[in-house]
Amino acid sequence: MTALAQWFHRRGWRDLIIGIPYAWLILFFLLPFLIVVAMSLATRTPTAPPFGYGGDNPLINPAGYARLFTDSLYLRAFLTSLINAGVATVLCLLLGYPMALALTRVSKSWRTILLMLVILPFWTSFLLRVYAWMGLMGRNSWFNGLLTDLWNLITPQAWALQSIPMMNTNFAVVLVMVYTYLPFMILPLYANLERLDPALDEAAMDLGSRPFQVFRDVTLPQSIPGIIAGGLLVFIPAAGELVIPSLVGDAAAPMIGRIISDEFAQARDWPMASTVAVALLVLMVGPTMIYSRFQARAEGAETDGAKP
Amino acid sequence: MPAAPHPAPPAPASAPSAQAPSALAPSAMARPFIRIEGVSKRFGSFQAVRDVDLTIGEGEIFALLGGSGCGKTTLLRMLAGFEDPSAGRIFIDGQDMTGVPPWERPVHMMFQSYAIFPHMSVERNIAYGLKHERMSAAQRADRVREMLDLVQLAPFAQRKPHQISGGQRQRVALARALARQPKLLLLDEPLAALDKKLREQTQFELMSIQSRTGVTFIVVTHDQEEAMTLADRIAVMDRGQVRQVGSPTEIYEYPNSRFVAGFIGAISTFAARVVRLTGEIAEVDIPAMDGTFAARSVPGLVEGQSVTLALRPEKISIAKTCPAAVNVVEGQVKDLAYFGKDSLYRVTLPGGDLISVHAVNARRADEGGRPADWDDRVWLSFEPGSAILLTD
Ligand SMILES: Nc1ncnc2c1ncn2[C@@H]1O[C@H](COP(=O)(O)OP(=O)(O)OP(=O)(O)O)[C@@H](O)[C@H]1O
Ligand SMILES: [Mg+2]
Numbered sequence: 001m002t003a004l005a006q007w008f009h010r011r012g013w014r015d016l017i018i019g020i021p022y023a024w025l026i027l028f029f030l031l032p033f034l035i036v037v038a039m040s041l042a043t044r045t046p047t048a049p050p051f052g053y054g055g056d057n058p059l060i061n062p063a064g065y066a067r068l069f070t071d072s073l074y075l076r077a078f079l080t081s082l083i084n085a086g087v088a089t090v091l092c093l094l095l096g097y098p099m100a101l102a103l104t105r106v107s108k109s110w111r112t113i114l115l116m117l118v119i120l121p122f123w124t125s126f127l128l129r130v131y132a133w134m135g136l137m138g139r140n141s142w143f144n145g146l147l148t149d150l151w152n153l154i155t156p157q158a159w160a161l162q163s164i165p166m167m168n169t170n171f172a173v174v175l176v177m178v179y180t181y182l183p184f185m186i187l188p189l190y191a192n193l194e195r196l197d198p199a200l201d202e203a204a205m206d207l208g209s210r211p212f213q214v215f216r217d218v219t220l221p222q223s224i225p226g227i228i229a230g231g232l233l234v235f236i237p238a239a240g241e242l243v244i245p246s247l248v249g250d251a252a253a254p255m256i257g258r259i260i261s262d263e264f265a266q267a268r269d270w271p272m273a274s275t276v277a278v279a280l281l282v283l284m285v286g287p288t289m290i291y292s293r294f295q296a297r298a299e300g301a302e303t304d305g306a307k308p
Numbered sequence: 309m310p311a312a313p314h315p316a317p318p319a320p321a322s323a324p325s326a327q328a329p330s331a332l333a334p335s336a337m338a339r340p341f342i343r344i345e346g347v348s349k350r351f352g353s354f355q356a357v358r359d360v361d362l363t364i365g366e367g368e369i370f371a372l373l374g375g376s377g378c379g380k381t382t383l384l385r386m387l388a389g390f391e392d393p394s395a396g397r398i399f400i401d402g403q404d405m406t407g408v409p410p411w412e413r414p415v416h417m418m419f420q421s422y423a424i425f426p427h428m429s430v431e432r433n434i435a436y437g438l439k440h441e442r443m444s445a446a447q448r449a450d451r452v453r454e455m456l457d458l459v460q461l462a463p464f465a466q467r468k469p470h471q472i473s474g475g476q477r478q479r480v481a482l483a484r485a486l487a488r489q490p491k492l493l494l495l496d497e498p499l500a501a502l503d504k505k506l507r508e509q510t511q512f513e514l515m516s517i518q519s520r521t522g523v524t525f526i527v528v529t530h531d532q533e534e535a536m537t538l539a540d541r542i543a544v545m546d547r548g549q550v551r552q553v554g555s556p557t558e559i560y561e562y563p564n565s566r567f568v569a570g571f572i573g574a575i576s577t578f579a580a581r582v583v584r585l586t587g588e589i590a591e592v593d594i595p596a597m598d599g600t601f602a603a604r605s606v607p608g609l610v611e612g613q614s615v616t617l618a619l620r621p622e623k624i625s626i627a628k629t630c631p632a633a634v635n636v637v638e639g640q641v642k643d644l645a646y647f648g649k650d651s652l653y654r655v656t657l658p659g660g661d662l663i664s665v666h667a668v669n670a671r672r673a674d675e676g677g678r679p680a681d682w683d684d685r686v687w688l689s690f691e692p693g694s695a696i697l698l699t700d
Contacts, residue, residue, distance in 0.1 A: 197421065197423065199419050199421050199423035200423050200426075202388075202390055202410070202417075202419070202423065203417075203419060203423035203424075203425070203484075204425075204436070205390075205409070205410040205411050206388055206390075206410050206411075206415070206416055206417050207411075207416065207436050207437035207440070207484070207485075207488065208411045208437055208440035208488065210409075210411055217425075217436070218425060221427045222426070222427055
């Protein structure tokens with residue numbers, strides 16, 4: 001008992017605090033992931049659960065991985081996912097950067113209000129908000145009508161439209177993803193920009209740089225970690241997004257999340273679903289690695305005493 | 309309301325001041341280069357800078373001296389163009405700076421926090437201002453190398469700011485500010501972050517850099533010794549106002565107010581009343597010293613006026629026998645601190661007040677060098693010309 005207490009006082013706290021996230025990761029990430037990997041190497045059987053190893057089937061069956069490359073359905077789904085997620089990420093960056101920058105430049109009281117507004121959408125159900133967009137994009141909505149009128153106003157007669165076909169397109173997917181994930185871009189960017197020393201901007205101005213040059217030379221390079229953090233926080237969930245493409249997307253060009261869901265629920269092909277899931281994860285590990293490298297480098301620079 | 313400096317008085321022969329009397333002549337200023345006319349700055353209802361008038365000459369090292377929060381940085385920021393004056397105008401080299409953005413001013417600033425770009429190497433930091441200059445890449449590289457040599461940082465050119473020491477960072481900031489050859493360099497507490505030894509060394513480095521480049525320096529500091537070491541002239545600020553402008557000697561020997569007298573160096577002050585005025589000399593009654601004493605008069609004094617008499621510790625002589633001097637007062641040593649080369653005495657005056665006296669230990673203490681000991685009865689004396697009369 002006393003030995004335990006001693007251990008606890010000497011280093012128990014530290015070990016415990018460091019241990020918790022590891023335990024969490026092992027229990028809720030690594031273990032499930034290993035199960036999924038194991039499942040992806042099984043063979044589909046008409047049993048419950050619908051997969052098995054050995055018996056009539058090969059013990060390890062990598063056929064699913066081969067199918068990823070032979071069946072164009074998967075390649076196309078991956079491509080659609082990457083493009084949609086990529087476009088959404090770039091748009092989030094273009095919209096979110098000025099917003100994050102503005103947040104750092106307004107007065108303290110405004111900053112609190114505006115930050116609240118950025119987070120406010122999370123207080124209503126995500127599904128509700130997607131349904132609201134569906135209503136807005138529908139053929140008979142005032143929103144669509146407004147955009148159609150605008151379109152007809154600025155384009156030649158020949159291109160006139162009754163309404164803009166927005167629903168069930170990749171455009172709709174990207175639009176709703178940008179709307180949904182924008183706060184995930186703004187918040188890390190804001191956290192990054194807010195830490196920058198305003199005296200650096202003044203120093204650059206003092207040395208002859210106009211505001212645009214100050215942004216290019218001083219603000220932008222220093223905000224790269226924030227851009228990467230925000231970019232990954234948008235890109236990774238967007239690439240695996242299921243709900244948004246299911247509700248507003250083009251059913252003929254499904255994204256990868258939809259494929260996984262369909263394989264599980266409709267086709268009851270758990271091994272194939274697992275295979276796709278593993279492939280998606282491998283695809284996402286790349287960017288995450290880049291991110292952690294940047295993070296480590298940024299933190300390394302700081303602990304070395306970047307701030308005098 | 310910077311008072312006109314006192315006309316140079318004939319220095320009393322026994323004045324312990326090491327300064328040549330010519331130093332007291334109103335310092336002849338070089339061509340006026342900066343004019344600050346009635347400049348005020350308010351932040352909301354708070355007045356940070358109040359009606360400041362200053363003229364600073366070309367090639368001068370000018371110090372803004374004052375306590376924390378007295379508006380030194382704010383004044384500097386208005387010169388650099390980061391803040392607009394609420395009232396008044398600033399002229400640099402005859403040009404009205406109103407509405408001129410920071411990037412178009414011939415002014416560079418060394419920030420209180422240095423503000424070195426953390427994502428650029430030492431070399432690129434120094435080169436940063438030069439990219440706005442029309443010069444070839446070779447010229448630019450030459451200039452950077454010249455600056456690196458000037459601040460002795462050549463071996464560190466490729467390092468990032470977090471890989472060099474605080475003193476080196478400070479030199480990067482200086483080199484970066486000097487690289488574009490500004491007409492005016494503003495230094496905001498340039499040495500505050502350095503330790504004592506490095507600070508003294510850097511003070512002389514700054515002075516030598518200034519004399520080599522001929523750039524006008526405005527140095528902000530709250531360290532009076534630093535101001536006196538560095539500056540040709542000093543402006544003493546208090547709560548947004550300039551209280552006095554003058555050479556270090558003028559400020560030290562002829563402070564125009566109790567604030568300036570107390571801010572620069574140690575001083576003892578006593579309430580006094582003018583009894584008689586005879587030419588250069590004012591006789592004042594000092595209750596704390598229980599007598600009437602002679603002091604050099606100041607303009608505008610009238611008989612019967614209440615004034616303050618201020619005495620610097622080193623201007624007072626201490627002796628165990630009554631000296632033959634004009635102003636003598638008896639007291640008792642209450643405290644004494646021996647510093648080796650000199651000693652500081654705290655002497656109780658007849659009225660019960662304490663006065664500080666600084667005496668050089670010209671001889672060894674055990675050979676009679678120490679003029680007085682604890683609880684000794686002593687006689688203090690001072691020259692009329694050493695006493696400062698303050699009318700505020
Ligand atoms: N942007 C601002 N808004 C409101 N008040 C300010 C602002 N900048 C400065 N002040 C106030 O103006 C006064 C003068 O500030 P300033 O920075 O000029 O002082 P300082 O003399 O440089 O002091 P220190 O020696 O501590 O650097 C301070 O009381 C400060 O609180
Ligand atoms: Mg300051």
